Amino acid sequence: MASYKESGVDVEEGYRAVNKYKEHAKRTAIPGLLTGLGSFNGMFEVPKGYKNPVIVSGTDGVGTKLDIAFKMRKYDTVGIDCVAMSVNDILCSGVQTSFFLDYVACGKLDADIASDLVKGVADGCVDAGCALLGGETAEMPDFYDDGKYDLAGFGVGIGEKKEMITGENIKENDTLIGLSSNGVHSNGFSLVRKLVKNVNEPFIIDGKDTGKTIGEILLTPTRIYVKPVMEVLGKYRKAINGMVHITGGGFYENIPRMYPKAKEGKKQLISVIKRDSWDIPPVFGELIKRGADLDSIYNTFNMGIGMLLAVNSKYADAVLEMFNANAHKYHKDYCPDMKAYKIGYVAYSKGEVKSQQDSVLFED
Structure with missing residues (x-):
């Protein structure tokens, strides 16, 4: 009889990683956050005062910059990149991101490396003023090479419709x-x-x-x-x-x-x-x-x-x-x-x- 661990997935290492994530996520708590990491979903309350709120979203990954991190064995900054790529895109409409979710995938999970990746995500969220609402860690043996990780995420912001920056007002000589x-x-x-x-x-x-x-x-x-x-x-x-x-x-x-x-x-x-x-x-x-x-x-x-x-x-x-x-x-x-x-x-x-x-x- 084969166990899940024998197939390459160590659930105990996953639990250890999630406990580390929770400590990083605590630093990103902002008004509107209703849940912490560990729930099946994340909830964020729309702030009061909007007359016609618009939801603005953006998603991206870190891409092959991750290969530099692997070679340097430095994993605690690429999470900032992951956040930045989405929150800066959302900003183009004149909206601040309210919350962010991440996705970490690997072949064999090392809780310490995964924690460093999420630490960077939390650092980016603090810098952007948004909450780390949740995420997913996927351990997929034989799919990713050992030691290799992928990192992606998405953010969501809320803005007033009449205040959206759309480019429609751009004019000659701006x-x-x-x-x-x-x-x-x-x-x-x-x-x-x-x-x-x-x-x-x-x-x-x-x-x-x-x-x-x-x-x-x-x-x-x-x-x-x-x-x-x-x-x-x-x-x-x-x-x-x-x-x-x-x-x-x-x-x-x-x-x-x-x-x-x-x-x-x-x-x-x-x-x-x-x-x-x-x-x-x-x-x-x-x-x-x-x-x-x-x-x-x-x-x-x-x-x-x-x-x-x-x-x-x-x-x-x-x-x-x-x-x-x-x-x-x-x-x-x-x-x-x-x-x-x-x-x-x-x-x-x-x-x-x-x-x-x-x-x-x-x-x-």
């Missing part, structure tokens, strides 16, 4: 304000992994050793923009006409997504980006040195801008000043102070927009 990334974030790692064979190499900038390995630099978790953006929206929501989370596909795939669809026969709104208007993190220079294609790099990476806002030009200076004045409040050891830059403006296309490259123009 100012494009970019919020700095702190590195590669969590996209483009299929290319990164081809360019970086040894994650333990020292990371050198201008001939000087930074004291970190390139693997440590690559594991810098995705910046979570929720708190600084929500603070600005609290004062200037009517001036923010569109928002973009720059993820996979870089500038060319993501920025056009914030514009309303052009009507047939009409000119289309496009983004004009000013070169050299922001600081590009050194890690991108390193990837270029290692062979990243210059012609497609803005179609792969965020290149130092993780979030972009289309702002009524009348209020652009005030919005920029508020972002930069408050950036120190959101400083984390793993996430240096965010900076905001004017990186361009909105214009009308001169002719028909036939490709994504026609939607984002760079000028000197």
Whole structure:
């Protein structure tokens, strides 16, 4: 007679993992949370005061950045990436995420590694101001290689319908304000992994050793923009006409997504980006040195801008000043102070927009 444990699933290790998860989840409790981890479902109460509430959701995973974590044997930051990818997407509608759920899958469960993954998720939830409502851990022997994990999740936020940021109000001459990334974030790692064979190499900038390995630099978790953006929206929501989370596909795939669809026969709104208007993190220079294609790099990476806002030009200076004045409040050891830059403006296309490259123009 074969037991479940003999088939490769250790339920006792699963219980140990869940007990560790519960300690991490406690740190994320916020008003509205009605259940803790361990129930068959999670419950969250819709706050009072909404006249026409809209539910906004987003889902994503960490992707092949996990391979860097496996090689470095460092598992406590990729959970932040998992949260960031969803909460930053939800933020593009002007909504703060209320709760988050995660999914951890592996071939053979190690409660300590799984706990580190969920610790990162909890850290991300704290940074985003949302509750870790629940999740699932799936142990699937012979399906995943031993030592390999997958990590994904989704978030849900609640907003007032009339306050949704949809892009419909974007107009010609709106100012494009970019919020700095702190590195590669969590996209483009299929290319990164081809360019970086040894994650333990020292990371050198201008001939000087930074004291970190390139693997440590690559594991810098995705910046979570929720708190600084929500603070600005609290004062200037009517001036923010569109928002973009720059993820996979870089500038060319993501920025056009914030514009309303052009009507047939009409000119289309496009983004004009000013070169050299922001600081590009050194890690991108390193990837270029290692062979990243210059012609497609803005179609792969965020290149130092993780979030972009289309702002009524009348209020652009005030919005920029508020972002930069408050950036120190959101400083984390793993996430240096965010900076905001004017990186361009909105214009009308001169002719028909036939490709994504026609939607984002760079000028000197």
